[in-house]
Amino acid sequence: MSLPQHDIADPGLSAAGARRVEWAERSMPALRRIRDGFAQRRPLEGLRVAACMHVTAETANLLRALRAGGAEVALAASNPLSTQDDTAAALVMEYGVGVHARSGMDTATYDRNLATVLEYRPHLLLDDGCDLVNLAHLHRPDLLAETLGGCEQTTTGVIRLRQMSAEGVLKIPMVAVNDTATKRMFDNRYGTGQSTIDGIMRATNALLAGRTLVVAGFGYCGRGLAERARGMGARVVVTEVDPVKALDAAMQGYPVLPMAEAATIGDVFVTVTGNRDVIRAEHLAVLKDGAILANSGHFDVEIDLVALEALAVEVRREVRPQADEYVLADGRRLILLAEGRLVNLGAAEGHPAAVMDMSFAVQALTVAWLAEHHADLAPGVVEVPAAIDTEVARLELAALGIRIDAMTPEQEDYLRSWRV
Structure with missing residues (x-):
């Protein structure tokens, strides 16, 4: 050949x-x-x-x-x-x-x-x-x-x-x-949910149980991620800009907060919005020491990397594979996974x-x-x-090996008719 x-x-x-x-x-x-x-x-x-x-x-x-x-x-x-x-x-x-x-x-x-x-x-x-x-x-x-x-x-x-x-x-x-x-159902929800957690775990080996994980964006990908993080014992907080999606998250039992508030309490942050600058300088300025930043949106624009570089007085590359540590002037350390790119593919498979x-x-x-x-x-x-x-x-x-029912002719006729 x-x-x-x-x-x-x-x-x-x-x-x-x-x-x-x-x-x-x-x-x-x-x-x-x-x-x-x-x-x-x-x-x-x-x-x-x-x-x-x-x-x-x-x-x-x-x-x-x-x-x-x-x-x-x-x-x-x-x-x-x-x-x-x-x-x-x-x-x-x-x-x-x-x-x-x-x-x-x-x-x-x-x-x-x-x-x-x-x-x-x-x-x-x-x-x-x-x-x-x-x-x-x-x-x-x-x-x-x-x-x-x-x-x-x-x-x-x-x-x-x-x-x-x-x-x-x-x-x-x-x-x-x-x-x-x-x-949307399987790839975005089940696939992104599992593979994002996989990427975070491979890059950090962090225990999620008992920690606060902030999911930015509650579309299909965000829902899947939130479900799996909650299943691993994390306290999941959701941030959103869409009122309908925010309401959906609230009805599923997740606290919904603006990012400015979530930034002060989160241990792990995952952006999955499809938009840029979801985590910005004002959010980075109030993150906890040791906060983990990951992105599962397609492009590396959801976390403001320019602001992160500007805030850092030292950058320790690859403290673990696909984990970079940014040291701020006050000594706080922020951990960026997979260079802010897709964490499920950058740090996992x-x-x-x-x-x-x-x-x-x-x-x-x-x-x-x-x-x-x-x-x-x-x-x-x-x-x-x-x-x-x-x-x-x-x-x-x-x-x-799953079998499902088929409609009877009478059922098909019923659905096609507007008469009782």
């Missing part, structure tokens, strides 16, 4: 990476079944796909499915800290994917890799945060005439896409994979494969649907067809 163009850390890691990918595959039965179907139908024959995603074993299994469907695939990392170099090597050496990603790469390399995958002149874009779509629109608009559309799988990315659409600058149809019920099975099953079926129906779609943000979400849920239930 001739190797695709690539830029990876060490091709010699491919065997270890393949073992990691195959281990994840065991927990991804729905995606495996879709891949088998793609291999027979070849719905992506002749199409080029450029992806900006986390380079993990779970992502590798999605890309294997796209390759089985006939696509040529190029991948750049969506986060410098989340790249698994062995997985990257396996994708290139074993599975024929052109990977441009190295763990810990700097911003210049990150930007160069995004530009490189666009040089494939892709028909379809798979994005994780909207960086690839943004780059194509701002700097390579010449490519958009060939681009049929794409998929976005993060809350942050969908927010950016909707703003682009509102301003009339989004030139291709982009499917909001993030907004499906399976994605991200969502469990069983969770990503559902998200990537939706993604794979949506890519095939988009390839078939792109001509019927206008530029803008497009919802995933409900039938795809339902089909993935059915595949997962079958894999779990």
Whole structure:
């Protein structure tokens, strides 16, 4: 097999990476079944796909499915800290994917890799945060005439896409994979909840029981995190700007406070909002000695890192792996995890494969649907067809050995009629 163009850390890691990918595959039965179907139908024959995603074993299994469907695939990392170099090597050496990603790469390399995958002149874009779509629109608009559309799988990315659409600058149809019920419920809630706790524990080995953990943002990700932290014995406090979400948190029994008040009592802080400067200088100024700061939103802007650097008189890098200690003038020490980037991927391995099975099953079926129906779609943000979400849920239930009821004809008639 001739190797695709690539830029990876060490091709010699491919065997270890393949073992990691195959281990994840065991927990991804729905995606495996879709891949088998793609291999027979070849719905992506002749199409080029450029992806900006986390380079993990779970992502590798999605890309294997796209390759089985006939696509040529190029991948750049969506986060410098989340790249698994062995997985990257396996994708290139074993599975024929052109990977441009190295763990810990700097911003210049990150930007160069995004530009490189666009040089494939892709028909379809798979994005994780909207960086690839943004780059194509701002700097390579010449490519958009060939681009049929794409998929976005993060809350942050969908927010950016909707703003682009509102301003009339989004030139291709982009499917909001993030907004499906399976994605929000399982990936955002159960996946982010568990993997964020995992990242905090790996980076700090801190006991959460009896400590106050502040969750900034009570969307699906924040709910999942709050549930799991409370289950581990933490006293969970929620901060919010949305009245409905704040009310939801209060009805679930969580104290809801402004960040200015929560900052004085919290031991561990996790931002998961999709917005910037959630923890700012005025909050940092009143944090306890030893407070732990983590972010589980997509970009490293939720904690004001410029303010943190300005307040610090000393920075002790890597007091533990993925934990930096900032010493303030009064002697207080603040612990920043994973450089303020996604803690669940920077300090851990991200969502469990069983969770990503559902998200990537939706993604794979949506890519095939988009390839078939792109001509019927206008530029803008497009919802995933409900039938795809339902089909993935059915595949997962079958894999779990769970059976459900089916409506009788009389029940179906009743729901279709307005007459008693």
